Amino acid sequence: MSALAAAEDRGTEEMEELESFRLRARAYIRANLRPMTMEELRLDYSRNDEEAELAGIAHERELQRGLFDAGLAGICFPEAYGGQGLTMAHQKVFNEEIVGHDYPRRIQVPTFSPCAAVILEFGTHEQKLRHIPAILRGDELWMQFLSEPSGGSDVAGALTTAVRDGEQWVLNGSKVWTTGAWWSDWGLCLARTNWDVPKHRGLTVFMLPIHQPNVEVHRIEMLNGSREFCQEFLTDVVVPDTDRVGEVDDGWTVGTRWMFHERMLFNSPYVTEPVGITHGSMDAGLVATVAREAGLLDDTATQERIGEARMLELVGDALSKRISESIATGTLSDQAAALVRLFKGTAQLRVNTLVFEAAGSAGAAWSGDGPSARAALNFIMRQGGAIGGGTLEMARNVISERVLAMPRERRLDKDVPFRDVPRGRPNTS
Amino acid sequence: MSALAAAEDRGTEEMEELESFRLRARAYIRANLRPMTMEELRLDYSRNDEEAELAGIAHERELQRGLFDAGLAGICFPEAYGGQGLTMAHQKVFNEEIVGHDYPRRIQVPTFSPCAAVILEFGTHEQKLRHIPAILRGDELWMQFLSEPSGGSDVAGALTTAVRDGEQWVLNGSKVWTTGAWWSDWGLCLARTNWDVPKHRGLTVFMLPIHQPNVEVHRIEMLNGSREFCQEFLTDVVVPDTDRVGEVDDGWTVGTRWMFHERMLFNSPYVTEPVGITHGSMDAGLVATVAREAGLLDDTATQERIGEARMLELVGDALSKRISESIATGTLSDQAAALVRLFKGTAQLRVNTLVFEAAGSAGAAWSGDGPSARAALNFIMRQGGAIGGGTLEMARNVISERVLAMPRERRLDKDVPFRDVPRGRPNTS
Amino acid sequence: MLIAPSEDQAIFAETTERFLVEQAPPDTLRHLRDDQAGFDRDYWRRGAELGWTSLLVDESHGGGTISGAGVVDLSLVAYEFGHHAAPGPLLATNVVAAALSEAGAAQADVLAALLSGECVATWCAPRFGERPGEWRTDVAVESDGDGVVLRGTARPVEYAAQADHFLVSGRDGDGLTQLLVPASAAGVSVEAMATVDLSRRFGAVTFDGVSIAAEGLVGARGQAAPDAERLMRYALSILNAEAVGCMQSAFDMTVEWSFNRYSFGRPLASYQALKHRFADMMTWLEGGHAISDVACAAVQANADNADELTSAAKAFIGHYGAELIHDCVQLHGGIGVTFEHDLHLYLRRLTVNRSLAGTPPEHLRRIAGLLDVRNEVAA
């Protein structure tokens, strides 16, 4: 049931007016959530302070519980499952009022969307009753068990296998690129249940608790030292059939909507997102900071670098706004979001390079923990933002094929049983 | 017959020693060919001075005749056809001695190679007797009738059609991108003789005089004002079967070698090429010249632009040398020449852009005919060098598929009669 | 261009587009290369009737907008100008008309003639100085009795040889002074300059001791730096919107071409290497639209970040616009670099816009300068 439908269900006459909702939200926020700047709100995973991260998570669970108790959690979720049954407009009001205050940042995505959104759309009544209120109370944090080491951009090519055994399923395989699986509670998992049909027709979605002996969570170290991502190894994980989401072998119907909710990201009606917050800010200002340290601020080449970084940031923001509006007004399909993805991903690369160039010789070696250190680490990690969240190559495919309607790439994984799809170089020895 | 084979035919005992050849060449050159700087030798087609160009051509014919009479023309062509029957080593000596002197620049390529080279390789004895001495005397200037308006990078997709009529053929169609067809004598023409077989199996090569009523030569104006290229319209052009080169429908056997000779370009044993001359020089020095005019020479950003242009030029030269040596020693196949093509084509684009950036506001409007004018015209014509002589896209295909052995692109023009190959968007109206 | 123009704006833009399609098709543009003026006076008068000249002029002075946001409305016309590489002194006339209107309908007769399209004026603009708010010009204004005298040369000046009046922003002591100088004034001479655009004309205007009476002043002496700032914003808004129009035309032509042109039995649009370049181009195109619109809106609102946004737009569109059209040329192959093709009409227009009123590198430095000023203010 969509957020809109939920609201209509209830009938508009009983729905809380926007202005009264605004005042109620404002009062709660001012009384309970401490003021925080955008800078403070930005998550920095490169610190690797495990204790601080766990404390942060515990704190966010409390904040979420407070919102739940105050009738401000799950604004667009149905009342039947603990939500407020209000509209996207109410969520927008909340997004305006929350600006400049602490809020449960980490558990918006992927817990509320896509995970809760998918459960709301495809779960049984029992499943929803069990999980949605728990999610809205901050009791359950969810992760997407979607990408696989073998899969790259091809999420529907999942090799993690679920085999039916009476009223339960046994899962084996590996998932990767889950943020903070080590402190999360549940995973929404795409698995292959049929190898004898074409790729998209043999998938099924399951829910499973992460903290169990048969799930081993391994934290991955990235090039900048961050350990935000995890890989999970599933060995004979038993999942009751009642924890299946959607029909058997029909997981791609779920998956398609799952992908949709993922594309919506922070524009989702299920997600709280302070107005004006930027994700993965380009840090264009770092060019000047670093150049000042290097004593290069006066040269015109550095000034061009400072200006270029700021230009890319401004154009990125303008483009983001334009494409959101175009999608909202139906001028462009939601696939056009790939334009923003591509622009910002490319711009981020360039900004990281400009920062590094501005650092001069400090790029080779530096003292202390300041901007120069960030310049160098961001440079070697430069491609991270062009890979995570869908590669720029996939964005280019989407733009050319879905937005410009150019002929699709030839795929050798269509119309053949998945087990016959080539998955690696044939042995030539 | 290859140059080497020609030399061996003759027997090494009678062959002129390299040193005596050098002295003979030097004596003739100093006595007969006036000193010219590299700069003077560079051809500038943007002037569009028709009279001067015709005078230049007439002068080159005379120079070539002088060389012929002195026994210095066609160094690697067999003596039987008016050449000297010497070796590539002799040609290299000549290339060293000619440095700093006038020589017949325009008629090296495509007259001696690929045209004469192809005739030498595939022509009948009679054809060779008729044309090679005439070419070596400077009496016949040849052009390649190869590319077609519809063809782009796909030269084997020729639509120009030759239909047999007894002992002659009737040609209809259009060829394009011939340099100076308006002052040339003969065309080597690839035509389709069979539409009912796959693309490469229905082609035949012909020789035809350009100055005849049924060939209309149209000069094309380029964006920088140059009119060096022509398009030809062939209407019922009659060619006797005796002017066919190679077998009927076997034109691609000829074509493959033709392409090889084209790739060899100035490295061909049939071509005189002063050592150290640069073709389509990158004009890296123009960045500084233009910046000086614009008063921007002192800023570090401009200095980076000057340095970048010079760097690209130096790397281009080093790469060119490395790849030539690698091909010569067999470390790389001759297809690796595409690396130089791609590098220089890309570098040239970049240099033209750097020059234009250095020109500052003079890029919008300028006075006089100086470097700023060149900066602006080179900028709007920037892609010329990335298209002419084979697009950079084709170079990238060659490098990935032929040098790195990556899978070839799927082609829809294989194994089907050429008439059934899709040649344009189906009518959807 | 705007994603959601009002109905009036849409009609306005469409009317202009229809007029340009009819009056300035590609073949006409190619012929304008040999036309000394580059545009026809009657064509210009008819454009003025469509509303091309009134948008920055106050209603009380005979002007008027479509939506109340004149800069935005004008950007719609400019976009169509770029979209069709149209001839005519759109920038020159509008900037001068704005200056006269904002000075309280100074020289009301000239303003009226500009509005009707009877008369053409152009701006001898200053160049950006070292730091934001600073200006350079090679024309000096000195006192001369009750009036002033002008000395120096301005270049490049758009439609210099075609203009009936020059709005001069000249150095006057430490400040700038704005004056309106008739082209017929004694001591004024114009030397033509060359350009790559087929229809636009430029010249160097020399003021060899030109005497101008006090009535020729547009605003107070030495106080015109803020005017220059404002006029420059208008000029940049027009240049940017035009350039985005050029990008759109080139992109559309090339997408169409990629579907129609077959190579090795397949349309170009089926080659992934080219598809990915189209994807890049589309981000640049949409980025160009986005930043141009945002900047025009900021200029209209006289927002604090109007300079930063116009400079970002100018630098982005100048650089990526040229890259986009060049790549369109590349994808067309040989035909794309010939005079008989239409693609270069947009390349020429964009190339000139790119270098006018500050090149992309200059605007990048300006952005850095503006950030610097902001940090100093904050510190």
Add this chain to the structure above:
Amino acid sequence: MLIAPSEDQAIFAETTERFLVEQAPPDTLRHLRDDQAGFDRDYWRRGAELGWTSLLVDESHGGGTISGAGVVDLSLVAYEFGHHAAPGPLLATNVVAAALSEAGAAQADVLAALLSGECVATWCAPRFGERPGEWRTDVAVESDGDGVVLRGTARPVEYAAQADHFLVSGRDGDGLTQLLVPASAAGVSVEAMATVDLSRRFGAVTFDGVSIAAEGLVGARGQAAPDAERLMRYALSILNAEAVGCMQSAFDMTVEWSFNRYSFGRPLASYQALKHRFADMMTWLEGGHAISDVACAAVQANADNADELTSAAKAFIGHYGAELIHDCVQLHGGIGVTFEHDLHLYLRRLTVNRSLAGTPPEHLRRIAGLLDVRNEVAA
């Protein structure tokens, strides 16, 4: 690397490569992150036995080359160092050994210990000045009785905390003076600096009134600018060849990956958009090889254009090398940005080389400066 090394050169390079494959495999390199020195002294002694330290030293001083062209031979070792991201003070030791040898075996005992690998030295190098031939340094040399006293800090200094001796190029009036300073001298202190390379170590070396007797001088006082020029050429030759080795490793790994990795039922190598990027990468790689070799040959020959070529090589390899390896990371996807993968070993090495001894932008300006000087000479 050379297209056609001599047989001896080929054997020499191969011996080094075999040694590195065995002694410094990727897992060992990852562990070196936690090793304070970054390399093992015994490993280094064994490398010295293979000839790593003798190539720039005259035979009469105990050195020796493979081919007679020591710089070229050393570039073969450096290439293998980059190819395997190998640890050890290759640059530091060779540059100091060259300086001592060229000064007529000054400090013969130290030179002998460098040659045998018993001892490690490093160069406190000056930085490029405004114009070619000018140098900057923050270490000052002043007279002090018969000897001199040093004051100031040099940074970044490679293997500063591991070195037994520092070769210091210090400012001495209008010129430079070269000295050899024992790490144990009173007043010398080293502060460790951070870097992205896993095995290399850097530090800031402070000379707080360090007194050095006249015997510590390497060459005449105030006359060391040409020495600095020469040593810098050696340093750049090593950095460039190493970086090309990194490019080659990353490229080879990624080509291999593109054949093995399947997406949507096809190998990555079958996607044209990726194929075209491999083509671009291969031109950069071959361009890197070509310019590095040409520059090393010019340094060896002490050619007029040696500075221009080394700078072109440094700028090209620094910029395009980083672009190449970054694109290799991109083509690997997520696994390419993880510590457990090997690709970043080469990225780290190249990134540091890129920024040492002049960043690409600095070298571009140096090329412009050299052109300027040449034009002045010509004029």
